[in-house]
Amino acid sequence: MFSNKEDFKKQFLKRLEMMCGKSFAESSKDDQFDTLGHMIREYASKDWIETNELYRSKDERQVYYLSIEFLLGRLLRHNLMNLGIERIVEEGLNDLGIDLNEIEEVESDAGLGNGGLGRLAACFLDSIASLGLPGHGCGIRYKHGLFEQKIIEGYQVELPELWLRHGQVWEVRKADLAIEVPFWGNIESIEENGRLIFRHSDTESITAVPYDVPVVGYNNKTVNTLRLWSSEPSPFLVHKDILKYKRETESVSEFLYPDDTHDEGKILRLKQQYFLVCASIGSIVRSYLKSHDSLRDFHRHVSLHINDTHPVLAIPELMRILMDVGGLGWEEAWEITTNTISYTNHTTLSEALEKWPIQIFQPLLPRIYMIVNEINERFCQQLWQGYPGDWNRIERMAIIAHDQVKMAHLALVGSHSVNGVASLHTEILKNREMNDFYQIFPQKFNNKTNGITHRRWLLKSNPELANLISDAIGPSWxxxxxxxxxxxxxxxxxxxxxxxxxxxxxxxxxxxxxxxxxxxxxxxxxxxxxxxxxxxxxxxxxxxxxxxxxxxxxxxxxxxxxxxxxxxxxxxxxxxxxxxxxxxxxxxxxxxxxxxxxxxxxxxxxxxxxxxxxxxxxxxxxxxxxxxxxxxxxxxxxxxxxxxxxxxxxxxxxxxxxxxxxxxxxxxxxxxxxxxxxLTAKEVLHYSGYRSIEYFHYDKRIRRVVEQLVNGFFANEEDEFEAIYDSLLMQNDQYFxxxxxxxxxxxxxxxxxxxxxxxxxxxxxxxxxxxxxxxSSDRTVKEYANEIWKIDSVGR
CATH class of the missing domain: 3.40.50.2000 (Glycogen Phosphorylase B;)
Structure with missing residues (x-):
């Protein structure tokens, strides 16, 4: 597209005038960013198309990484660096009197995540592409992300995160690849040719429209895809209250982690999770069937990885497609599903392991609930055979119990691999938090210590240090x-x-x-x-x-x-x-x-x-x-x-x-x-008799700072921190x-x-x-690729 600085400058000026309808002298920083962003995306497009063609022609196994979050950050300089054109562009812009750092400030951080879970997913995508591995991300295109935080008089105030207000130069909308996602309705069973067929009727469907973002590998011509789904009203649905339907539909991809204190919020979160897996797996299966006659070998060509419990509905959804669309029997569908899906656990906190009330789950996702219920029945029968009469164990391990669907249990039963994210964490899962499951499925459990992409967190964010390292040991690092x-x-x-x-x-x-x-x-x-x-x-x-x-x-x-x-x-x-x-x-x-x-x-x-x-x-x-x-x-x-x-x-x-x-x-x-x-982890897990009030009484430093929370030390705020004071003394300081x-x-x-x-x-x-x-997440991803996903580099 451009091979040197002069060529870049010529194309940039021409493109800016064509896109913005104004001269360079009249253009704003926003105009310059939009022009540059579109040029870079197009520069990557040839490699993007060729990468996809290569995967199709080789028909090798590919991984799809399903995550409710992808915390990408800004992509402008990162893409320039990975494409190997950062210097050409920076020098060309300098000649035009434009500072690339100022242009970079125009770009909003993508509002697609919150914390470590989403940033890990973004690092993994970078490493998968940079290692030339066939792998893609599947997520939700949140209109407002989590929230923009303002601090007003010391308090957190949440404002909508308007990261899309000026559009998003990296994405390509692909409305022709939309998927219909059904909710509510009834399930009818019909016998056809000696087998039971289930039909989902009277549904309230919404349309999942994909927006594809290129994931550029580092200097290797590999460009993978992050597919983000946006919820839109279905063109095929006649609804008696069209405005209410439109509002509810668009809310599915409006905010990350809607407040689930009440049932309305719980329904919305569950909708989001099914929306993600139904659209993603539907799209993957549709693509797969273009070059394969049946789904019987699906697990030999596709690996689905679920990042924490949010996308666990991938398990019953794949079962549904294999049986209701592919015509397979339960046992065959179950073998394909469990050999396709792998699961990463990210927490030891029991309150973070999702559970959904049956009264919400069953009416919202009737066919999915039927399948989860059947998985649970079969699993409990297996437990009964292994532990006859041990009702406590069966109750503890059941996927559905106490009127709740336990998502982590579904993930443990329905996947072939369960990994923790640090050696200590994995040992705690095996020996404590998930020990019941480890006793039955020891072969599933493994550790994959997290990593970060050194390309963003060192090469991009600390270029002076990166140069010092390269001067000392050469650039091969x-x-x-x-x-x-x-x-x-x-x-x-x-x-x-x-x-x-x-x-x-x-x-x-x-x-x-x-x-x-x-x-x-x-x-x-x-x-x-x-x-x-x-x-x-x-x-x-x-x-x-x-x-x-x-x-x-x-x-x-x-x-x-x-x-x-x-x-x-x-x-x-x-x-x-x-x-x-x-x-x-x-x-x-x-x-x-x-x-x-x-x-x-x-x-x-x-x-x-x-x-x-x-x-x-x-x-x-x-x-x-x-x-x-x-x-x-x-x-x-x-x-x-x-x-x-x-x-x-x-x-x-x-x-x-x-x-x-x-x-x-x-x-x-x-x-x-x-x-x-x-304290060490072992000491925390086996600590007995802790009384925080004793530390308060016997350490005057502690007594002083804790009392300062409530004794007027902070003027006019004596009542402000009572909850913290109570947590430390009245509630015995849960976190030591x-x-x-x-x-x-x-x-x-x-x-x-x-x-x-x-x-x-x-x-x-x-x-x-x-x-x-x-x-480095390169090391982590290599371990996933070799030991869990079974994928190989498809170098160009």
């Missing part, structure tokens, strides 16, 4: 990230360490500028940047962090000579709109920030910053600037974490519990290069915040003392970068 381990040879190289330090300081200064621009607070770039950015949840213990800040504040106030290395505590987090307690913690962080930042006696040593609307593009500025990575979840509660990997890859040092992938970080970098504290407080205070002292020894700190930082290659 970009395709073989395990080679980062060669950096260990430079731990005594003073020139290398000085450059590492200079890069960190430069990144810190950039974040200082961003913070001042965003919230008007000036922070000291020479202070320790201590960062906790992640979803706001009680088990992630942002509360422990903020109570420690209150303790430091108290120490400095009572003793101005208290030796404390200046520190800036940086938070970023969204709380689920219905999660009252999490929103109180956001209010507390902002209240503490107000007090600290407006107190001239402490704010030369201490600053607290809450960055609103935490998202991928903001994370790309935060990770390269961080000195300290807060990974302080209650041990055994965090399945893996991926922020911990992004921080270490950018040279931040982890303060953490031995939880999730922190365990493997410790193993890779050595205990001397990580700051560990607190007070139990781990002393250990946390001590490890934070060690952090400050270590930071003063710059050579020591920089060596530790280097050892973390050198150990980060293992956590």
């Amino acid at each position: 970009i395709k073989q990230p395990a080679k980062l381990s060669q950096l260990r040879d430079f731990q005594d190289d003073s020139t290398f360490l000085k450059r590492l330090n200079d890069i960190k300081q430069h990144n810190k200064q950039k974040l200082v500028n961003r913070i001042y621009e965003q919230i008007g607070i000036r922070i000291d770039p020479s202070s320790i940047f201590d960062v906790q950015v992640k979803r706001l949840h009680a088990y992630k213990r942002q509360l422990l962090n903020v109570l420690h800040i209150m303790h430091i504040y108290n120490r400095i106030k009572e003793d101005p000579q208290f030796l404390f290395y200046p520190r800036t505590f940086i938070f970023g987090a969204k709380a689920s709109p219905g999660y009252y307690y999490a929103k109180k913690i956001i209010k507390l962080i902002n209240t503490v920030a107000d007090k600290v930042n407006n107190d001239p006696t402490v704010n030369e040593k201490l600053k607290v910053v809450f960055l609103e609307n935490y998202r991928v593009s903001l994370a790309e500025e935060i990770f390269p600037a961080a000195d300290v990575s807060e990974q302080i979840s209650t041990a055994s509660k965090e399945a893996s974490g991926t922020g911990n990997m992004k921080f270490m890859m950018n040279g931040a040092l982890t303060v953490g519990t031995l939880d999730g992938a922190n365990v493997e970080i410790k193993d890779l970098v050595g205990e001397e290069n990580i700051f560990l504290f607190g 915040v007070l139990r781990d407080f002393d250990s946390y205070v001590n490890i934070q002292k060690e952090v400050g003392n270590t930071y003063k020894n710059r050579d020591r700190w920089l060596k530790m930082s280097l050892m973390n970068i050198a150990g980060a290659g293992y956590f």
